[in-house]
Amino acid sequence: MAVRLVFMDLDDTFVSPDKTITADNLRALDLAHERGVGVVPCTGRSAAGIPDELASHPSVRYAVCAGGAVIYDLRANEVLRELAIDKDLMLDLYGAVRDLPVTFDVLADGVVRTPRDRWPLLDRIAVSEPTRQQVKSVRVPYDGTVEELVSGAGSVGRVNIFYLTEKDRKAVWDAVDARPALCRSSSLPCNVEVTRADATKGTALLWLCERLGVSPEDTVAFGDSTNDVPMLLVAGDGVAMANACPECLAAADHVTASCSESGVARYLENLFLA
Secondary structure, eight states, rough: OOOOOOETTBBBTOOOOOOOOOOHHHHHHHHHHHHHEEEEESSOOOOGSSHHHHHTTTTBBBEEGGGEEEEETTTTTEEEEEEOOOHHHHHHHHHHHHSSSSSEEEEEETTEEEEEEGGGGGGSSSSSSHHHHHHTTTTEEEOHHHHHHHHHOOOOOEEEEOSSSSHHHHHHHHHHOOOEEEEEESSSTOOOOEEEOOOOOHHHHHHHHHTTTTOOOGEEEOOGGGGGGHHHHHHSEEETTTTTHHHHHHOOOOEOOOOTTTHHHHHHHHHOOO
């Protein structure tokens, strides 16, 4: 397999549960660069949330953010493609969940904003403390209503909703599913990420490959969550982490070691050095 691009999820794939990047994974970036292989971070985060040691690495130029809704050229500091959610549709969704004890985190114009009255819920969600701190670090409390936030935004690429109970999860998922122009995926058991139906990591992979003149068959993709499944399905080689969810494992061509065991590095080393 002649690999030209590596697409990889961040949290619990390339980034360990403690939100650090292992030395082995960083060396794998060097190995990719030496072989002329580009590395593309694919994440639900905004571009500002990509770790500096990754964003500044010479193997990395492009990034897929907001779960596939936004594609950046990191070197040029330029948005190459953005699939924005219709504002009226997003407010319609908010109206369906506004009375639930959930967050409504809006990624607009490169910044994730959480209404301040819902900010305390971030201290109650069922995540590890490193994850909680990372979640907070890439969000800004917003003093105003969701309606004001949306109307003042240039474009909205993604909405993230954290919930506390199974009952609320079902209510939120049902609300999203009732709107066919939206799609949902998750990167944590207590959240749902909402984008336009055509904005997935898979469609982003295909778009960037076409722009760069790379066949999808010449790509490898790594992931662990349901939002990674479309990407694993369209890549030439879809690789799930050992810690991946069942849906991700089922979609993968291969399985590598867990994120804590530098599974991305192990797989790429075997691939590049074989």
